[in-house]
Amino acid sequence: MDIMLPEEDPKRTGEKVRSQDPGEHPSVTLFREYLRLKTVQPEPNYDVALRFLERIAAELGLGCQKVEVCPGRVVTIMTWQGTDPQLRSILLNSHTDVVPVFEEHWTHDPFEAFKDSQGNIYARGAQDMKCVSIQYIEAIRRLKAEGKRFPRTVHMTFMPDEEIGGCKGMELFVKRPEFQALNVGFALDEGLANPTDAFTVFYGEKCAWWIKVKCEGNPGHGSRLIENTAAEKLDRVITSLLQFRESEKQRLKCDEHLTLGDVTCLNLTMLSGGVSFNVVPSELSAAFDIRIPPTVNLQAFEEQLTAWCRAAGEGVTYKFYQKFMDQTVTCTEESDPWWKAFSGACRDMHMMLKREIFPAATDSRFIRAAGHPALGFSPMNRTPVLLHDHNEYLNEQVFLRGIEIYARLLPSLASVPPLPAEG
Numbered sequence: 001m002d003i004m005l006p007e008e009d010p011k012r013t014g015e016k017v018r019s020q021d022p023g024e025h026p027s028v029t030l031f032r033e034y035l036r037l038k039t040v041q042p043e044p045n046y047d048v049a050l051r052f053l054e055r056i057a058a059e060l061g062l063g064c065q066k067v068e069v070c071p072g073r074v075v076t077i078m079t080w081q082g083t084d085p086q087l088r089s090i091l092l093n094s095h096t097d098v099v100p101v102f103e104e105h106w107t108h109d110p111f112e113a114f115k116d117s118q119g120n121i122y123a124r125g126a127q128d129m130k131c132v133s134i135q136y137i138e139a140i141r142r143l144k145a146e147g148k149r150f151p152r153t154v155h156m157t158f159m160p161d162e163e164i165g166g167c168k169g170m171e172l173f174v175k176r177p178e179f180q181a182l183n184v185g186f187a188l189d190e191g192l193a194n195p196t197d198a199f200t201v202f203y204g205e206k207c208a209w210w211i212k213v214k215c216e217g218n219p220g221h222g223s224r225l226i227e228n229t230a231a232e233k234l235d236r237v238i239t240s241l242l243q244f245r246e247s248e249k250q251r252l253k254c255d256e257h258l259t260l261g262d263v264t265c266l267n268l269t270m271l272s273g274g275v276s277f278n279v280v281p282s283e284l285s286a287a288f289d290i291r292i293p294p295t296v297n298l299q300a301f302e303e304q305l306t307a308w309c310r311a312a313g314e315g316v317t318y319k320f321y322q323k324f325m326d327q328t329v330t331c332t333e334e335s336d337p338w339w340k341a342f343s344g345a346c347r348d349m350h351m352m353l354k355r356e357i358f359p360a361a362t363d364s365r366f367i368r369a370a371g372h373p374a375l376g377f378s379p380m381n382r383t384p385v386l387l388h389d390h391n392e393y394l395n396e397q398v399f400l401r402g403i404e405i406y407a408r409l410l411p412s413l414a415s416v417p418p419l420p421a422e423g
């Protein structure tokens with residue numbers, strides 16, 4: 001039975017105190033508790049998450065540091081010190097915020113963490129990525145309870161605002177002295193579910209470019225056939241970009257070896273301009289979300305964009321609203337000590353790994369750009385990809401297996417022998 005404290009206002013805080021479901025694994029109960037905290041954009045209640053994380057750090061006996069990267073945006077760091085703290089550390093990163101919901105499309109309250117008879121837990125953040133935060137915590141709890149210690153220090157970082165681009169989160173944090181002090185050697189961050197038996201691991205990300213193309217043209221009365229209108233130019237721009245989109249779509253379709261991460265994705269996402277039915281506007285704009293794989297030459301791609309705009313006529317310009325330029329990928333050669341530790345532990349567990357480029361953007365891009373190898377990995381196989389979707393869920397058995405996976409990965413990563421650069 002659910003117990004709610006009388007003085008609580010759960011709509012405001014998102015906090016609900018519940019009794020332990022008899023027979024439920026305590027890690028699942030903790031996961032469901034975290035899912036009930038309303039850290040939902042655009043007004044996440046970060047205070048409840050901070051209190052929750054502080055409580056866990058105290059339970060685990062871990063150092064807990066808070067870094068306010070900008071007003072109201074706090075990064076929580078929990079640290080499990082290694083036996084050789086001079087060595088570079090392992091960073092386990094996750095974000096605390098979740099994306100909004102369209103409640104009317106959900107079969108259960110997205111902040112209830114309802115569990116059905118098959119053990120599927122429905123909640124916003126079940127996959128993205130509250131599961132991973134609790135899996136890190138529970139793996140460390142288990143290893144500590146077994147009396148284990150490893151040479152390398154392990155840090156868990158809990159980031160705000162990843163879901164709105166990380167500019168008030170990880171982007172600022174990597175520039176802080178507190179981040180430098182973590183002495184990161186290797187990082188894990190979020191990935192995606194995989195519906196098959198395999199697990200997907202992401203070694204890089206596409207660069208997000210958000211551009212708005214503005215077309216200026218001759219205005220006049222809507223009854224006339226005016227030359228060189230903004231609409232004619234916008235039509236040419238849209239045609240060029242959508243033709244390119246189609247060619248990338250076909251390339252993906254025709255080559256079974258390619259994934260979404262390997263081709264450039266481009267979408268027309270917003271159209272604006274105009275004032276009245278009978279006024280030919282002097283200005284019209286189109287916004288595009290473009291995602292570029294690390295293998296594409298960014299300078300050449302921008303030259304192509306410029307050429308498409310120039311060909312559309314006079315007065316066609318574009319402005320960037322997002323322009324990520326770092327194309328660093330993390331090494332997945334067997335000779336790389338971090339990859340060897342990661343993939344070796346997975347092999348020991350008979351896990352099938354699929355290496356891919358992440359199709360969207362996560363906080364990993366800032367970690368890689370800061371010069372640290374990072375893999376995007378959320379241990380969810382046999383699970384449909386439901387991040388940001390209605391009825392996001394994760395099965396409790398898949399969740400529990402994820403804890404076992406981290407409990408094997410961490411000893412392997414935190415025991416990577418000193419690298420040449422570490423003396």
Ligand SMILES: CSCC[C@H](NC(C)=O)C(=O)O
Nearest residue numbers: 163164165208322360361362
């Ligand atoms: C470019 S900042 C926006 C970040 C966002 N991340 C995800 C995972 O949806 C995106 O890729 O659109």
Ligand SMILES: [Zn+2]
Nearest residue numbers: 128129162190
């Ligand atoms: Zn996420």
Ligand SMILES: [Zn+2]
Nearest residue numbers: 099128163387
């Ligand atoms: Zn997300």
